[in-house]
Amino acid sequence: MSSQHRRPFARTSRIIAVTASIAVAGVLAGCAGGTAEVNSDYGFATAEQDPNSAITIWADASRQPAVEAFEAANPDVKVNLVVDDGSANGSGTFQTKIALADQAGDGWPDVVFSTQTNDASWAAKETNGVQAFAAPLNKGFLEDDYLSGFTKGALDPVTVDGTVYGLRNDLAPVMFWYNKALLDQFGYEVPATWEDYIALSDKLAAEHPGYFLGSVGDSFTGTYVYYWSGAAPIFTLDGDKFGSDLSDPNSKRVTDMIDHMVANGTLIQDSVFSAEFVAKADHMVGTPGPVWFSGALFQNPDSVNVQPGQWGGSVPLYWDGDDKVTGNVGGGMWYASSHSKNLDAVKTFLEFITTDKATAGTGGLPAYQSAADAWLKDQAASGIYDGDFENAVSTAASSVWNGWGYPNFSVETAYAKVIIPGLAAGKTVAELADEWQKEMENEAQVAGYTVG
Numbered sequence: 001m002s003s004q005h006r007r008p009f010a011r012t013s014r015i016i017a018v019t020a021s022i023a024v025a026g027v028l029a030g031c032a033g034g035t036a037e038v039n040s041d042y043g044f045a046t047a048e049q050d051p052n053s054a055i056t057i058w059a060d061a062s063r064q065p066a067v068e069a070f071e072a073a074n075p076d077v078k079v080n081l082v083v084d085d086g087s088a089n090g091s092g093t094f095q096t097k098i099a100l101a102d103q104a105g106d107g108w109p110d111v112v113f114s115t116q117t118n119d120a121s122w123a124a125k126e127t128n129g130v131q132a133f134a135a136p137l138n139k140g141f142l143e144d145d146y147l148s149g150f151t152k153g154a155l156d157p158v159t160v161d162g163t164v165y166g167l168r169n170d171l172a173p174v175m176f177w178y179n180k181a182l183l184d185q186f187g188y189e190v191p192a193t194w195e196d197y198i199a200l201s202d203k204l205a206a207e208h209p210g211y212f213l214g215s216v217g218d219s220f221t222g223t224y225v226y227y228w229s230g231a232a233p234i235f236t237l238d239g240d241k242f243g244s245d246l247s248d249p250n251s252k253r254v255t256d257m258i259d260h261m262v263a264n265g266t267l268i269q270d271s272v273f274s275a276e277f278v279a280k281a282d283h284m285v286g287t288p289g290p291v292w293f294s295g296a297l298f299q300n301p302d303s304v305n306v307q308p309g310q311w312g313g314s315v316p317l318y319w320d321g322d323d324k325v326t327g328n329v330g331g332g333m334w335y336a337s338s339h340s341k342n343l344d345a346v347k348t349f350l351e352f353i354t355t356d357k358a359t360a361g362t363g364g365l366p367a368y369q370s371a372a373d374a375w376l377k378d379q380a381a382s383g384i385y386d387g388d389f390e391n392a393v394s395t396a397a398s399s400v401w402n403g404w405g406y407p408n409f410s411v412e413t414a415y416a417k418v419i420i421p422g423l424a425a426g427k428t429v430a431e432l433a434d435e436w437q438k439e440m441e442n443e444a445q446v447a448g449y450t451v452g
Helices: 061-073 093-104 180-186 194-207 219-228 249-263 275-283 293-298 343-355 369-382 389-397 411-424 429-446
Strands: 055-060 079-084 111-114 174-179 236-238 241-243 286-290 311-314 333-336
Touching: 055 061, 055 343, 061 079, 061 343, 093 111, 111 343, 174 180, 174 219, 174 389, 180 311, 194 249, 219 249, 219 286, 219 411, 241 429, 249 429, 286 293, 311 389, 333 343, 343 369, 369 389, 411 429
Parallel strands: 055 079, 055 111
Antiparallel strands: 111 333, 174 286, 174 311, 236 241
């Protein structure tokens, strides 16, 4: 997606598959040895260091070019890249693979990229007597001057009790994207509120059937784009207490909006990464979506691939009379392993991958402020987007609703299990709401949270 989207990747000899040595890690349980005493310089127990050892990086295909750019800029650092799914769509790949390595006492990567914002909730904790995987970053390992360069609030999802355990790759606030060419052709205005958006859907359905205003065919669109942006308390956390309330008025009006627009045909059910969506993209009049749609859809030759000035980005939609808030879709995270035997190389990598102006953010808005400033200026000067794109993105980035929770499981899995197949079968979200909420509550209980 940036942190969520996929693209094909070339296989090279240095890309390591997830091998059988990890797959059989369970057989090796009990092999983990004790770690050294806490390093007072870093705030965690460090392994014996080998500055000549390669660092192993787990990342998704979208991050591959950025890792390759690091290699080109740092030829003395040996890198083994393992391409995985980045835990996209709540797959839990990161957590599952680390659990196997913990069990084996070996096989930990040095750096991991995840598309999820909730991994710090488990990666920062000791598991079964094994040191927490994620290394504390603000206890001496990384300098304060560097950490203070991140956009305000960017590191909140990876900060636990004042300790930073990860670095944000990109910010992913939801804004409104609009097809200027079609709006001009049809004589419509860019909506400013959710009420405007619904009214536009009715006009579009009546006057231009077949044209649409977004998709609910991905688990991230239905949840983060609509419910989070609508300040719906369906995924909240208070300490160890998880909450999901689809009967709340904010939740119900999002549900009603989705059902209304699915019924009138202006919300489709294709994944935005599918061939079916791409085939229909010239009929998309607008859509709420994350900032990283800029690279994943609109500047992607395999997707929407817009012409300069054809599309624009505007500030997030909001409910008339309510706070002007929005949602957030991912914004990947980089984690350093506390087990790494080459922490100097890890540090070099992390600082490069987050600050390099050519690669930081990987198609989206970088989380590091100086890189973000450069990205925004480049986008605004490119002539690709209509309107005040820089202001739209900046407004979105400062408007993310703070009522959403970061437990150690994803909201996407329950949506994928209940809502996507339910909609495909002709049911409404309202009809599925109780089942969906129950599924989230069940997942919370399995993860060790109390529900209420």
